[in-house]
Amino acid sequence: MEFSLIYRSKIIINAYSGWISGSSMVLDIGCGNAVVTDELKRHFGCDPTGTxxxxxRKRDIPFELMKSKRKLPFKDKSFDAAMFNDVLHHCEAQEDLLREAARVAKKILIFEMEPTLTARIADFIVNKIHNSKMNAAFEIRRSDEWKGYFKKMKFDFDYRDIKKPFTFYPFVNFSFKIETPV
Ligand SMILES: C[S@@+](CC[C@H](N)C(=O)[O-])C[C@H]1O[C@@H](n2cnc3c(N)ncnc32)[C@H](O)[C@@H]1O
Structure with missing residues (x-):
């Protein structure tokens, strides 16, 4: 299983290429077992905190447990970037969390997937394997729906389609970089 997480980390590294600089303070929101967080640290040289x-956690990274599903336990603009890696579709308070991320970080990075049937099934199985207590997907939005959502929130964003690593890879991924208002 660790192998599949490291493989997934490489896809996320590619999705964020040029968006994370060395030594930047990065908050990984919904860091889960923190394998991806640690792999991003190794690749980019950034300084991550998980929440x-x-x-x-399976990797020893600095961590704060969230006491609320819609609030982040950090001060305003205390990070260069906040990431949601396959997290937003598990959250019921998406807008609240995005506004919280904008409060605590200068930019927001998002790695998400298109809600195809194959992706929904694969996501459910993979999540059950990694943590049987994890909440099921709440709302998986298409990339064009996310774009509309961010425009409504008045967020400026860059968007990337992520190339599938192999033909039968079950997910169609995309990423966003949002520069947050000061
Ligand atoms: C699919 S896992 C992704 C874990 C990790 N980001 C990764 O890429 O391996 C989704 C994570 O979102 C977390 N999560 C769900 N609701 C959340 C919320 N409201 N705030 C923060 N994290 C949340 C879950 O506990 C879980 O660890």
Whole structure:
């Protein structure tokens, strides 16, 4: 399983290429087992902190447990970037969390997937394997729906389609970089 997480990390690294600089302070919201967080640290040389509503870390990174599903336990603009890696579709308070991320970080990075049937099934199985207590997907939005959502929130964003690593890879991924208002 660790192998598949490291493989997934490489896809996320590609999705964020040029968007994370060395030594930047990065908050990984919904860091989960923190394998991806640690792999991003190794690749970019950034300084990550994890936060989640559950603590099931497998890698030893600085971590704060969230006491609320819609509030982040950090001061205003205390990070260069805040990331949501396959997290937003598990959250019921998406707008609240995005506004919180904009409060605590100068930019927001998002890695998400298109809600195809194959992706929904694969996402459910993979999540059950990694943490059987994880909440099911709440709302998986298409990339064009996210674009409309961010425009409504008055967020300026860059968007990337992520190339599938192999033909039968079950997910169609995309990423966003949002520069947050000061
Ligand atoms: C699919 S996992 C992704 C874990 C990790 N980001 C990764 O890429 O391996 C989704 C994570 O979102 C977390 N999560 C769900 N609701 C959340 C919320 N409201 N705030 C923060 N994290 C949340 C879950 O606990 C879980 O760890």
């Amino acid at each position: 989640d509503i559950m603590d099931y």
